[in-house]
Amino acid sequence: MNGIKTFSSLPYFCRGTVIKGFGRGSKELGIPTANFPESVVDNLPHDVSAGVYYGWGQIGSGPVHKMVMSIGWNPYYNNTKKSMETHLIHKFDKDFYGSELGLVILGYIRPETNFDSLEKLVKAIRTDIEIANHKLNQEDAREFLLHDFFKHPVGQSSTNGTHSSL
Structure with a gap:
């Protein structure tokens, strides 16, 4: 496999309400993140291991943006709960806590x-x-920008049973 890790469950589609995280993304790192509730994290497929992923994300029915996501326990901060922290590669004017975030994890x-340090x-x-950015x-990868998942963003299911919902 040439050292490339693959997952049978990718692409993986998920959706959930953005919740307040630990408050480190914007403040400490200068890289704001959107966090999912435990119910979304707990529904990740078992073969999606801790690590960093890329894909597309959408707030509500807004535009689809590139994203990078950390899944895991963030060892630098000694987290005790697994989390999914998404950085949408876009400059937003305000927070979107309580908004619906839809994602497709591609790789x-x-x-x-x-x-x-x-x-x-x-x-x-x-x-x-x-x-x-390069992969997307x-x-x-660009084909997923037009996926039905993003055309019917709230309360709709996706294909192939790879959809997690609150």
Whole structure:
């Protein structure tokens, strides 16, 4: 497999209400994240391991944006609960807590890693964003921009049983 990790459950579609997280994304890292409630995290397929992923995301029925997502326990912060923290690669004017976030996770970037400094963590996240941008500019990834999941954003199910909902 040339060192590329694959998952039988990708692409994976999920949707949930954005909740307040730990408050670190914007404040400490300068990289705002949207967090899902435990019910969405708990419904992840078993083969989706802790790590960093890329795909597309949509707030409500708004435009679809590139995203990079951390799934796991964030070892730098010693989290005790698994989380899904999504960074939409777009500048938003305000928070969107309580809004519906729909995602399609398309691919894997790297495993979850611990860092010995905040600066190294931020550098790694910025690299993840660059990789996500590159991957999402490819034709096969861009096809998902037009997926029915994003055309009927709230309360609709997706295909192939790969949809998680609150």
